[in-house]
Amino acid sequence: MTIANPAADELGSAAQRDRRKRILDATYDLAKAGGFDAVQMRAVAEQADVALGTLYRYFPSKIHLLVSALGRQFDEAAQRVTTREVPGDTSADRVLHVLRRMSRGMQGDPQLTEALTRAFMFADSSVAAEIHVVGMSMTAIVTHAMRGGPAAPGQEASEQDVAVARVIGDVWLSALVSWVTGRSSAAETAQHMETAIHLILRD
Structure with missing residues (x-):
């Protein structure tokens, strides 16, 4: 089975983009209603x-599908922020x-967050492309939050800033x-x- 390339899909036809959007929208709806277990491939297709x-x-497995949904969620957040x-x-x-706002949004929709986060936990090397989208x-x-605002033309985040942002x-x-797993409130x-950020970013 061929593994779909998210970047290639985005460059596809309008019909392909619309189909991909409908699939991810259906995934969100099912996950919001019933969490990870509710997202079944047949139900999503229907x-x-x-x-x-x-x-x-488009998505070789449920894990590919849910991590792609997480990637779209993060990409939309990045565009707003x-x-x-x-x-x-x-x-x-x-x-x-920024992270508090993102956390409140995700904690406000616990079933969806449980589904997306659990998929991210289960993802293996076959989901590398989708994980890369989340990470980027x-x-x-x-890096935008560290800088405080939109970058000036030609201003790129330094390698150091990118490394810190990844951590x-x-x-x-x-x-x-x-x-999500109930180990902390x-x-x-x-x-x-808060403790971790102040340890990492000692302004």
Whole structure:
């Protein structure tokens, strides 16, 4: 079975883009209603009005599908965040402001967050392309927050900033996993993130 390339899909026809959107929309709806277990490939195909074989051509497995949905969620967050100024006196304050908002949004939809996060936990090397999309969006969000606002033309994040952003992204996702699996409360998760960010970003 051929593994779909998300980048190639995005460059496809309008019909392909619409089909992919319907599939991911159906995935969100099913996950919101019933979490990870509710997202079954046949149910997604029926709700998206596509043939089951077509669904598998786009997404070879349920894990590919859910991690792609997570990637779209993060990409949309990155597009919103990176067009505005981020409040805060220090890079730590700004990063915490953005991550708190993202955390509240995800914790406000626990079934969907459980489904997407569990898929990310289960993902193996065959889902590398989809995981890369998640990582790139998270890095864009964090580097923007560290800087405080949109980059000037030609201004790129330094290798150091990208490396720091990746560590912060890993810590945040780990904290999210702890919340999803019930190992920490929302308040404990927030405190863990605050401590970690202030340790990493010593302004």
